[in-house]
Amino acid sequence: MSEKIHTSYTNEIALFRTLWLKVWLCILLISLALCPYVLSRYQLSILNEMEIAIIGALGLNLLIGFTGQISLGHGAFLAIGAYSTALLTGNLNLPFIVSLPLSGLISALLGMVIGIPALRLKGLYLALGTLAFGFIVEYILFHWDVTKGDLGMSVKRIQFGSYIIRTETQYFYFITLVTAVSIVCAKNIARSKIGRSFLAIRDRDIAAEAMGIPLAKYKIMAFGLSSFYGGIAGCLIAHYQKWIVPGSFDMSVSIAYIAMIVLGGMGTILGSVFGAVFITGIPHGIVYMTDMLKESYPALTGLIVDFKLGIFGLIVVLALLFEPQGLAGIYRRVKIYWTTWPFRY
Amino acid sequence: MKMLEIIVNGLSTGAIYALLAMGFVLIFKSTGILNFAQGELAMVGAFMCFSFVMLLNIPYLVGFILSLAVGASLGAGIDFLFFRRMVGKPMFSTIMVTVGLAGVISSIAGFVWGHDVYSIKSPFTDRNLMIWGITISQGAICTICVSILLFTLFLLFFNRSLLGVAMRGAAEDPDTAGLMGINVNRIYMLAWAIGSVVAAMSGIFLAEQSFVRISMSHTGIQAMAAAILGGMDSIRGAIIGGAILGIAEGLAANYLSGLEFGSFHFGDIKEVAAFAIMIIILMIRPRGIFGKEKVERV
Helix, strand or coil, rough: CCCCCCCHHHHHCCCCHHHHHHHHHHHHHHHHHHHHHHHHHHHHHHHHCCCCCCCCHHHHHHHHHHHCCCCCCCCHHHHHHHHHHHHHHHHHCCHHHHHHHHHHHHHHHHHHHHHHHCCCCCHHHHHHHHHHHHHHHHHHHHHEHCCHHCCEEECCCCCCCEEEEHHHHHHHHHHHHHHHHHHHHHHHHHCHHHCCCHHHHHHHHHHHHHHHCCCCHHHHHHHHHHHHHHHHHHHHHHHHHCCHHHHCCCCHHHHHHHHHHHHHHHCCHHHHHHHHHHHHHHHHHHHHHHHHCCCCCCCCHHHHHHHHHHHHHHHHHHHHHCCHHHHHHHHHHHHHHHCCCCCCC | HHHHHHHHHHHHHHHHHHHHHHHHHHHHHHHHCCCCHHHHHHHHHHHHHHEEEEEECCCCCHHHHHHHHHHHHHHHHHHCHHHHHHHHCHHHHHHHHHHHHHHHHHHHHHHHHHCCEEECCCCCCEEEEEEECCHHHHHHHHHHHHHHHHHHHHHHHHHHHHHHHHHHHHCCCCHHHHCCCCCCCHHHHHHHHHHHHHHHHHHHHHHHHHCCCHHHHHHHHHHHHHHHHCCCCCCHHHHHHHHHHHHHHHHHHHCCCCEEEECEEEECHHHHHHHHHHHHHHCCCCCCCCCCCCCCCC
């Protein structure tokens, strides 16, 4: 399994660079298809949660990792997506197949509006602006009668014509489909002209502009894409949980998503997947461990909620200090090590 | 008369914002790091003061000074453990480390002190002054006085003392400052220590006006609006930004709270007034009132 040397540009940016990649992807898809027959309902629900998180993390990574625009308000875009679909399917009786892209689009539209000040703001100012936006969205959801504030809104089940998704297995197959499509789209964006422009803007925006990349267009496009993904993830969360409250899209959600892309690896599609799986898995792992220790230390269970944010924060800090490339960087290093073994290069 | 009362009350909350904003500015001015954990440092300061005064029965003034000392060592420790390794890293990394630290600190504080609401009994508690028919608590007057005093002190420090000039130099250009014989690492550590002392102080004063609880760290993020309003690199701006923010919040709370527009009711507007102001300033004049415009080199 040696690394192929690319002889043409088309080869370099190909979606599947090696035959082995195709084989591994097939194995992954088959094992995913078999999951519902092997795993319990609870384990399947964790997988569902992870897959939704992957969609959201892809969006944030396109914005932060690829374009280098800091956003501390990704939770707000999830909230907009979730509440859009709740209102569209609940109040206007639109079918789910319409409300899924529509909630993404509404979120993208608001994201682009937030992106306009980003043309003037850089770095920390943008971080502050998106942070403030997150708080304002939360406030509006609390105080607008249509969204029912603290009481929360109930969301209908996913319905295609007369076919209603009810069981965890049906949810799993549907969410897997959406996630797979999202990953392929993100990968395609990343390897196209758009993705390369994003990278150029991240590395040096003034130089990128000098090379003929329209900054305004691509920065706003990055915000729109990121919030579109966030809106889709929020829409799926709403239909999956069937009950949404403003409190479940607060600042800690934004931090969790940042933890995902920082831990997974910024500026890589694979990194968003790794990060989303790990960060979503960690609380469940802690629950599993404390369940085992519950007999000897009954007080432990209550602490998890307290420590979730702290653990995510610690992961962000440690990852940035010791492994800024994230899990995707570690994966790449290990792969290169074994392909060139026993030589060092 | 009512207007005057709103302004006086606004000034007393504004003084706390000003203190918190001053902490932001001090750290940002000298190290170039925007500290999102400022509110958490203030919260720890207030909880330390609470522990010393209420749990260990130490006299208030001693407890106050002890908690400032704890705040200073916490700030210096954060710089030593994290930011000394991060010199020259991109802004995203430094910002995210402070955001992560904020989560870690509030988790640990929740574990140590719990999620209850406490109050500190201080010499100012329940003592009010009557001036021209307006009631002002002594704590509020003390906060306003301290923030003006600190402002003068820092102004003298940065303009007259050798150390202050060295700090400004290190902020301007760390490499050149190092060549001039300034120990940049020590300067950064000092800036973090001073910033955290100011944060702890504002936390204790905030506890004076309301309560000691984990969620008081939220005020730190609101105070960022004050820092932005005045300009992120101006101490004078922090004071004036804090005062304006406090008064604006007071006015919004008085005239807008409880209003209804169709199906939207404002409720307690005080929570978001600061964020709304923040977004407006960022759109109109991102560098703030007194901030210097940055010229970027390619």
